[in-house]
Amino acid sequence: MSDAAFPARAATPARTAAPRGRLLDGPAGVAPTRRMNPKRIMVYGGLIVFSLYYLLPLWVMVMTSLKGMPEIRMGNIFAPPMEITFEPWVKAWSQACTGLNCDGLSRGFFNSVAITVPATILSIAVAAVNGYALVNWRFKGSEVFFTILIFGAFIPYQVMIYPIVIILREMGLMGSVWGLVLVHVVFGMPIITLLFRNYFSSLPPELFKAARVDGAGFWGIFLRVLVPMSLPIFTVAVILQVTGIWNDFLFGVIYTRPDSYPMTVQLNNIVNSVQGVREYNVNMAATLLTGLVPLTIYFLSGKLFVRGIAAGAVKG
Amino acid sequence: MARSGPPLRLFQNWQAKLAATPMILTALVVFIGCSLWTVVYSFTNSRLLPRLDFVGLSQYERLWSTPRWQVSIENLAIYGICALVLTLAIGFLLAVLLDQKIRFEDGFRTIILFPYALSFIVTGVVWQWILNPDFGLQHIVRSMGFSGFTFDPLNDPNLVILALLAAGIWQGAGLTTVIMLAGLRGIDEDVWKAARVDGIATWKTYIFIILPMMKPVFATCIVLISAGIIKLYDLVVALTRGGPGIASEVPAKYVYDYMFGNQNLGQGFAASTMMLAAVLAIIIPFALFRLGRKRHV
């Protein structure tokens, strides 16, 4: 590169030397930097307007959750609280009522943890092995099953929910946390399998061949060669699955009982319960509490989150 | 040890086959088996429990003569078209804005995408609060002096779709933006250099050169957005509960309510089969298009 650049630079003065007089009339020297022109202002203006659209709901949520009910009734939802109170948060966490229970969202939080942790681990384990088998150990029909799997990702859940109720009932898992875990493993499989398949097929096939020559078997190659070098993609999968499973509502409401409802279902029941006085500040605190786990993951993971959804989406 | 003959076909690669069993079971039992089961039972008069008592198309006849289903379909169509167009337009516009070598690109992108990390339930509840007639937007504008101002989509059957759109786009447009931005970044730098040398204005380059090159990215976005639209359920439950009246009912909610609320399984199966048919109508041409393109290349 630098070798090629050198003669070109050397040639320039020689060429400009002859018509120097004429050239000097035109612009010379460093081009002026245009810091802010109308175009830039439009770009930033547009982005700021959209940012307001995206940020205002978050702002309103936080502000409302820190106000007392009297202040809410009097004031402006956009205004910051005159008197900050954390009582709505305490109430949302430990006292808010859903149906018969009045022990707040904490129950839903722990249910969601109990669902999300095993479902994430299991679904990723299963999908990673699937992806590995699909790339490195193809067998007759493996691509057919994979195609069905990817098509399945587009089937509306409503078509499959009832037969799954029957299957779970037959397995004795209906209403339990483990039944819901199984459902999440099944419905997470297409996208996560795709993610791993794409990742493993991007690795040099020679690596796999070298490991076979070195005498490693199906599990040896997977666990000792591929998994240790796939940490980024595992992180992406964890991000995708934790947020996806945590945010699920439909499966939670169908396949669990009230005492094992995940947080989203409980939140909906608190906010949209018909009885009692509506406590908007408690509702907002509950909403923020429910969104806290995926939001934390989102802000901590930054680019990996983007990479995850882009990898899942673009190649799909 | 050296073997003299080839290993048996069935046992060749048996570990991979064993490891892929969950995938095979999911594909065959859940995705194919369960879907077919529902389709078959949609021709029965199952009520509280599924029964194989075939009644032909009568569930479908009833479905299409139920006003709530008609409203649901109409809502889905209006919401779907608006959401698709708006999401694509906003997504592309934002992607182009983000692509202008701006400062704080990461910051803006983080802001635009964060709602995507939130559940529809959270989204619905937040927008329910912002659109609350007594405290939210309407109240603010009125208190600024426009006392006649009325904007109460949650209680106006004609405007309730607007509420769903505002919330739905707030949650989902970030994803489209990110995918489109990746698409824009994937376009060869030389195209831009050539356009600059030819003296084509930036906006013209975007519309006449870049946009046609983004066709595959748009196709991907359309499929993703459409799949999301058809599944639309949580947001409605959290934001409007189908109200006011039945003004914001959607098919997915119809299915759920008939299966688990009204104990009329047959109706639920018929409605969900209609949803499946709608998805197939979108997916199959797209798959054929992609398959055809792969063959040509």
Added chain:
Amino acid sequence: MAQALRAAAPTELDGISVSIRDLSLSYGSVEVLGDLNLDVQDGEFLVLLGASGCGKSTLLNCIAGLQPATEGQIFISGQNVTWAEPSERGIGMVFQSYALYPQMTVEGNLSFGLKNARVPKDEIRRRVARAAETLQLEPLLKRKPAALSGGQRQRVAIGRALVRDVDVFLFDEPLSNLDAKLRAELRVELKRLHQNLGNTMIYVTHDQIEAMTLADRIAIMRGGKIQQLASPDVIYRKPANLYVAGFIGSPPMNLLPGRLEGNRFTGPLVADVTGYDFTTRPRGPEVVLGIRPEHVRTGAAAEALPIRAEALVEVVEPMGADTLVWAQLGQTPFRVRMDGESRVRTGDRLSIGFDPASLSLFDAASETRL
């Protein structure tokens, strides 16, 4: 089948390290390898050479057991290994992309195969130390592949084959990812390694310089078939067919179509080929005469030779040590490699000449050597 079994008798495989019998491989209706037979001697350095897609890497993968063959048999060190696992075949393999395990240290990379084979720890340490010494990897043992240069990585990859203490080494374009200078260095190192170890080596490449410099014998492949299997010298001097003639040599052999009547060749030039060493008599009069650009003499040196002609110089490419001249012989392009000292210019008329012993004649229809 019975014949194949008899062929496996140990006596017949004496001195033969790798034997390939009637090997074929097809994907559906596409034939990748067709009915291949190949015997590699103990301690031989065999190069599989060909353009990309000729099946050379596929053949190597079949030998390694990474690609099951459709038909045929493979013997390594007297054992029928046609259906054996790669690790059971007594082979070591080196890949183009190095294929080092990125999360393991150099030591871990070298010992991974031995650990899988449950070799005792002391033995592993001893073999790793020996390989590291042979390849000068000792100071790098605790590093990860990412911290190594391309040449060092390739040495680790070779070391991984070395520690396995096997009879047969397989190389799949091992030097193709390196820059020209490093490639030349490692080429010499590989040759030295082969001389010291004396193992059988099968080496796939598309680079004819590598093939010519390293090989005891070269197998030139095309379309899944071996075109010629011979020593580099024979391949260079007596290419078996037009494909090999055009493939080997840079710039390639000049190929002049014409007619042969008796010993008189008529084409872009007229030549008396008396003195040419015919292997078969020509079947028809249509032939192709081949002469390497470096075997063409010019000027005064040409005067004394039996075949002479005059060519018109079109383009001159001075390359330092020698000069390449692109000329026209009538209407036919003709390349001449001249001494670097010679001064030729575009438009010059160049008198050329060559010896019948240095040319090649091919039958135009079957494209095989006469």
